[in-house]
Amino acid sequence: MPPIPMANDMTNFPPERLLDLRDLAVTFATAEGPVRAVQGVSYHVNRGEVLGVVGESGSGKSVTVRAIMRLLARNATDTGTIRFAPDGEPLTLSGQPRDSKLMRSLRGNRIGMIFQEPMTALSPVHSIGTQIARTVLLHRGGSKSAARDRAAELLARVQLPNPGEMLDRYPHQLSGGMRQRAMIALALACDPALLIADEPTTALDVTTEAQILDLLRGLQKDLGMAIVFITHNFGVVADIADRVAVMYLGQVVETGSVDDIFYAPGHPYTKALLGSIPRLGAAKRHRLQTIQGMVPDPYHIPKGCPFHTRCDHVRPGLCDVTAPPVFSPRPGQEVRCHLTGGAA
Amino acid sequence: MTDTSRAESHFTASARTLMWRRFRKHRLAVVSLVFLVACYLAALFAPFLAPYPPDKIEKLQTFVPPQMVHIWDGGPAWPFVYELKRTRNAETARVTYEQTDKKIPVQFFVRGAEWSVFGLGTSDLHLFGIEAKKQKLNLLGTDSLGQDVFSRLLYGARVTLSAGLVGVAFAFVLGLTMGAISGYYGGRVDTAIQRLMEFIRSVPTIPLWMGLAAALPIEWDPLFVYVLITLILALISWTSLARVVRGRFLSLKSEDYVLAARLSGASQTRIITRHMLPAMTSYIIAAMTLAVPEMILGETALSFLGLGLRPPVVSWGVLLQDAQNLRSVALAPWLLTPGLAVVLVVLAFNFLGDGLRDAADPYGQ
Amino acid sequence: MLRIILTRCLWAIPTLIVVSFISFVIIQLPPGDYVTAYVAELRRGGEYLTDTQVELMRQDFGLRDPILWQYARWITKILLHGDFGQSFHYNAPVSSLIWDRLGLTLLLSTISLVFTWGIAIPIGVYSATRQYSVVDYVVTIFGFVGKGIPEFLLALILMWVGFSWLNMDVGGLMSPEFDTAPWSIAKALNVLEHVWIPIVVLATSGAAGLIRVMRANMLDELGKPYVETAYAQGFSERQVVWNYPVRVALNPFISTVGWALPALFSGDVITAVVLNLPTTGPLLLQALKMQDMYLAGGFILILSTFTVVGTLLSDILLAWSDPRVRLG
Numbered sequence A: 001m002p003p004i005p006m007a008n009d010m011t012n013f014p015p016e017r018l019l020d021l022r023d024l025a026v027t028f029a030t031a032e033g034p035v036r037a038v039q040g041v042s043y044h045v046n047r048g049e050v051l052g053v054v055g056e057s058g059s060g061k062s063v064t065v066r067a068i069m070r071l072l073a074r075n076a077t078d079t080g081t082i083r084f085a086p087d088g089e090p091l092t093l094s095g096q097p098r099d100s101k102l103m104r105s106l107r108g109n110r111i112g113m114i115f116q117e118p119m120t121a122l123s124p125v126h127s128i129g130t131q132i133a134r135t136v137l138l139h140r141g142g143s144k145s146a147a148r149d150r151a152a153e154l155l156a157r158v159q160l161p162n163p164g165e166m167l168d169r170y171p172h173q174l175s176g177g178m179r180q181r182a183m184i185a186l187a188l189a190c191d192p193a194l195l196i197a198d199e200p201t202t203a204l205d206v207t208t209e210a211q212i213l214d215l216l217r218g219l220q221k222d223l224g225m226a227i228v229f230i231t232h233n234f235g236v237v238a239d240i241a242d243r244v245a246v247m248y249l250g251q252v253v254e255t256g257s258v259d260d261i262f263y264a265p266g267h268p269y270t271k272a273l274l275g276s277i278p279r280l281g282a283a284k285r286h287r288l289q290t291i292q293g294m295v296p297d298p299y300h301i302p303k304g305c306p307f308h309t310r311c312d313h314v315r316p317g318l319c320d321v322t323a324p325p326v327f328s329p330r331p332g333q334e335v336r337c338h339l340t341g342g343a344a
Numbered sequence B: 001m002t003d004t005s006r007a008e009s010h011f012t013a014s015a016r017t018l019m020w021r022r023f024r025k026h027r028l029a030v031v032s033l034v035f036l037v038a039c040y041l042a043a044l045f046a047p048f049l050a051p052y053p054p055d056k057i058e059k060l061q062t063f064v065p066p067q068m069v070h071i072w073d074g075g076p077a078w079p080f081v082y083e084l085k086r087t088r089n090a091e092t093a094r095v096t097y098e099q100t101d102k103k104i105p106v107q108f109f110v111r112g113a114e115w116s117v118f119g120l121g122t123s124d125l126h127l128f129g130i131e132a133k134k135q136k137l138n139l140l141g142t143d144s145l146g147q148d149v150f151s152r153l154l155y156g157a158r159v160t161l162s163a164g165l166v167g168v169a170f171a172f173v174l175g176l177t178m179g180a181i182s183g184y185y186g187g188r189v190d191t192a193i194q195r196l197m198e199f200i201r202s203v204p205t206i207p208l209w210m211g212l213a214a215a216l217p218i219e220w221d222p223l224f225v226y227v228l229i230t231l232i233l234a235l236i237s238w239t240s241l242a243r244v245v246r247g248r249f250l251s252l253k254s255e256d257y258v259l260a261a262r263l264s265g266a267s268q269t270r271i272i273t274r275h276m277l278p279a280m281t282s283y284i285i286a287a288m289t290l291a292v293p294e295m296i297l298g299e300t301a302l303s304f305l306g307l308g309l310r311p312p313v314v315s316w317g318v319l320l321q322d323a324q325n326l327r328s329v330a331l332a333p334w335l336l337t338p339g340l341a342v343v344l345v346v347l348a349f350n351f352l353g354d355g356l357r358d359a360a361d362p363y364g365q
Numbered sequence C: 001m002l003r004i005i006l007t008r009c010l011w012a013i014p015t016l017i018v019v020s021f022i023s024f025v026i027i028q029l030p031p032g033d034y035v036t037a038y039v040a041e042l043r044r045g046g047e048y049l050t051d052t053q054v055e056l057m058r059q060d061f062g063l064r065d066p067i068l069w070q071y072a073r074w075i076t077k078i079l080l081h082g083d084f085g086q087s088f089h090y091n092a093p094v095s096s097l098i099w100d101r102l103g104l105t106l107l108l109s110t111i112s113l114v115f116t117w118g119i120a121i122p123i124g125v126y127s128a129t130r131q132y133s134v135v136d137y138v139v140t141i142f143g144f145v146g147k148g149i150p151e152f153l154l155a156l157i158l159m160w161v162g163f164s165w166l167n168m169d170v171g172g173l174m175s176p177e178f179d180t181a182p183w184s185i186a187k188a189l190n191v192l193e194h195v196w197i198p199i200v201v202l203a204t205s206g207a208a209g210l211i212r213v214m215r216a217n218m219l220d221e222l223g224k225p226y227v228e229t230a231y232a233q234g235f236s237e238r239q240v241v242w243n244y245p246v247r248v249a250l251n252p253f254i255s256t257v258g259w260a261l262p263a264l265f266s267g268d269v270i271t272a273v274v275l276n277l278p279t280t281g282p283l284l285l286q287a288l289k290m291q292d293m294y295l296a297g298g299f300i301l302i303l304s305t306f307t308v309v310g311t312l313l314s315d316i317l318l319a320w321s322d323p324r325v326r327l328g
């Protein structure tokens, strides 16, 4: 893919935009050969907007956001542009080394991150209050007691009961939902412009999941921050997201507003995913297993359209030879499929 | 029935193949395995491989340095050694050996001292030797009595290496039983056994070993002493094995297939022997492999201190007693070779055990 | 916290009782007793005792009483008067023989322990954070070799190197000429020249094991999600590593601290025999060989007590450092 010139980049960055990925590709060097986990992902997030990222396990959702955070494993190399404009001027994050000053000043400060595993994502040997206060101290300075007060305030904001008491609790004394709330408080420590939530509710039961989603939605409104919300679950996306990016095998196969995606999905993969959501009344959580065949392993990504091994509408001779370009059936919706382009 | 058992054997075979594949990736572990097999074979065939009996004293060939076997003499040559000339330093009264130019060819399949072929008969065949009146072939030199260190090392390997295995066998029986009981029944029984293990671990090993070993009367039959020493070593080291077994049992107990077996009404012994034990064998083999070097080190240390096996039994620890005297070591550093052998074998067992453990646990560290 | 300390202390008491009883039983185990050994020694010297003399001697030493009675007498004296009984061989009170040597053993072990930790923790952490680097390989090899080489062999080799190659006077705590001399710089230097071998020997075997433990713990911890969380807060690598995973990785480490000291004592026994140090080791060996039971029993009892106390200490330390243990 031809590199997009820098000048073009700048003009391409409207003021309402917060985060912009162009052709992000990540490759892991492993003993069995290179794993191309992400190959040419482009998506963007506007200020105050919630982007839902959906896709099966292994589609590269987490790797993409780790590339944004510059927290990729040491065996990874990445190309493409990542730009982030927390306060006006866009900063180029791509190419920043893991331990760079810029990244350290952004992480935990302008970008907060929540992880999937509330059980293990907090340090087991420090109290909740200490962990939050440390982040506050790191980015905002000030006295220890001020940081502690801030921590109590955050715990109250995520609706933990008795925030003053919670400060001295250790993660193992909290339930899963409470830990996830504490985790959210930690991510919000410095009022980030962007919150990355990597499957924050997958490990929780349905009731707790609904409560956490409620909380996130409320916080998002109050604080006006943008969220990249990663999930397996289309139901959750409908609940929280403004726009959706659907990922398959390291590519974004379709993006669009929630309504576009739900009512006029363009990509066969999106359709299949939607088809696998149980209708009203059935259990909400559902693993996306009803698509025929298996996800190909990342060492042998199919030629042409990566989905052609499982697609119901596959055009032999076309789909398994030529990678489909991006088509735009309507403004704001983009689909990577020959069908959308009119191939019949 | 035949159908399920065939399916089962297919399943276990493929699991084993997978393990073997993972194991083979550990180069060091594979090399160690080969090395250890070679060591045990050498120990088994020690009388044939060793050119001389371990206790053959040569008053006139004390502290002979190791002799190089040459295979190059301006060109490839039949293996030979140079003849040694023995001189006595008039001042220090110390015997020294000098190489002369005379070559003595090494011969293979020579006749020598008789040895018993696994109790089936006797033979006097040895793999190699030399034909010389005043000299012997001492690959690793001789000690203060003129005994061939190489031959003694081979004979010592029989005792030391087998002590490791026998000790682990004892520890295995103890550890497996206690660990299985502890892990399977849980509750009070578990607590009691845990306390016992904690207690045994809280006794300093070496003094306890020494105390127990010192309790063995000197005049007892060496073979009996040998068994008791290994038993003493096992008495202390079974706890680590029991811990592994217990941990596995605890985690396996909760796994679905045990539950399924229980729901389908299988008896407890059946659950243990049919389902839980096979699932743990690989872990246990790894833990046992890692326990062998402890035993070997224990035997060596005790014998070295004069509390374990005693001459005329030849073990590596006994051989190292000769190296206790600093002056002998300074004069004849080759007396330390049994130590080198100990280190190599212990390392090999450690590497092998690590490799096996990693192969047994695909998700492990 | 206080409850944990109390329960652990209470647990230690039965353990100590059993340990002391076992110490006593061990020294009773050998067929025959000190008198047998003594008579045998006299006979070698050409002296003979009549059966009545032997019997009188036994009664004199109280060897005819039932074992529980002997044990009770022994342990009461120790507890009430600090009297460990009489060494038959030295014909002197055991306590007068033990304490000097024990002090030196404790000193050597503590120095080695400090060395061991000072080396093992940073190296273990570094080698885990730089997995598969050259340093990591070197450290791993050191760990393996250190584990594979028995202490006495390392002591022998170092002695041989010091003696044959560095022309040093090795063995013992100092050269004989300083034995009775008053303390001076020359004497101190001489002691240093002797004492490095036991410290290196003890620290090597200890450090090898601890580095392996620390490295493995760290590798376990570094892969855990909370480490990524810490990075996601914007901490630098050093801040993350030392504040989070090291803190957690030290916990299992701390629980083995209690065993480090006894392990050092054990190592010291053999090392000291080889190096001919005036510590507990050689005396214990001799006592065992001579079946000088009160002396040997005293040693085993004290060493075991140290172990039990060490385990107790590490339990308490662990509870103090790990909220998961402390708060249940």
Ligand SMILES: Nc1ncnc2c1ncn2[C@@H]1O[C@H](COP(=O)(O)OP(=O)(O)OP(=O)(O)O)[C@@H](O)[C@H]1O
Residues within 6 Å of the ligand: A028, A029, A030, A035, A037, A055, A056, A057, A058, A059, A060, A061, A062, A063, A064, A073, A075, A232, A298
């Ligand atoms: N450090 C790594 N080394 C090698 N391969 C990796 C590494 N990290 C991720 N991968 C590979 O990258 C691919 C994408 O992984 P990623 O974690 O982004 O998936 P995901 O979409 O987040 O899935 P999930 O829903 O399970 O979290 C996977 O095939 C994974 O095997």
Ligand code: SF4
Residues within 6 Å of the ligand: A267, A268, A269, A305, A306, A307, A308, A309, A311, A312, A313, A314, A315, A319, A324, A336, A337, A338, A339
């Ligand atoms: S390009 Fe072809 S194979 Fe790929 S999704 Fe579209 S129709 Fe299916």
Ligand SMILES: [Mg+2]
Residues within 6 Å of the ligand: A061, A062, A063, A198
């Ligand atoms: Mg993920």
